[in-house]
Amino acid sequence: MKFDNIDLKILAALQDDGALQDSALAELTGVTEEDLSNRRAKLEEGGIIEGYSAFISRAKTGFDIFAFVHINLNDHERSAAEKFSKFLKNSPYVLEAHAMTEDMDFIAKVVVSSLEELSMVISDHLEAQDGVKSARALISLETIKETTTLPF
Numbered sequence: 444m445k446f447d448n449i450d451l452k453i454l455a456a457l458q459d460d461g462a463l464q465d466s467a468l469a470e471l472t473g474v475t476e477e478d479l480s481n482r483r484a485k486l487e488e489g490g491i492i493e494g495y496s497a498f499i500s501r502a503k504t505g506f507d508i509f510a511f512v513h514i515n516l517n518d519h520e521r522s523a524a525e526k527f528s529k530f531l532k533n534s535p536y537v538l539e540a541h542a543m544t545e546d547m548d549f550i551a552k553v554v555v556s557s558l559e560e561l562s563m564v565i566s567d568h569l570e571a572q573d574g575v576k577s578a579r580a581l582i583s584l585e586t587i588k589e590t591t592t593l594p595f
Contacts, residue, residue: 444489444491449473449474449482450482450486451595452471452472453468453472453479453482453483453486454491454492454593454595455595456468456471457492457495458591458592458593458595461495461496462495465480465483468483501554505556506554506555507556508554508555508557508558508560508561508582509552509553509554509582509586510552510553510554510555510561510580510581510582510583511550511551511552511581511583512550512551512553512565512578512579512580513547513549513550513577513578513579513580513581514527514547514548514549514551514575514577514578514579515546515547515548515575515576515577516549516574516575516576517574517575517576518574519548523574524542526573526574527549527572527574527575528540528542528549531549531551534551534568536555536564537551537553538552538553538554539551539552540552551569553580561580561582565578565580
């Protein structure tokens with residue numbers, strides 16, 4: 444899908460505030476509300492805009508332990524990786540998960556409310572899965588930057 448400057452302005456504005464109404468977006472981009480509505484619908488239908496959500500403060504909701512967990516599997520067959528990928532997708536503790544190269548099979552971005560809970564997630568939740576060889580956590584001391592904003 445090709446984007447013009449108006450599409451890029453719409454996407455940039457929605458990244459800043461996903462709750463913007465069409466009237467406010469139309470004013471920001473300099474197009475009519477009808478044109479804006481049509482463009483936004485096209486971006487949504489094309490899968491460019493995948494959805495809208497609120498950013499919830501981890502710290503203010505008690506989820507102040509944030510870790511990256513390196514996971515290695517015993518078996519490197521595709522079926523084992525697919526099975527574990529499905530598990531990661533359904534885990535409530537995992538905010539992000541990625542299949543990796545080099546010395547780890549997966550990395551999972553995990554959030555919990557305490558070190559005890561992190562220990563439980565690693566031992567009882569991740570390492571308890573069939574085929575998991577090891578899971579090693581790196582605890583984040585401070586978040587320097589966190590964004591979902593693409594560089595338009």
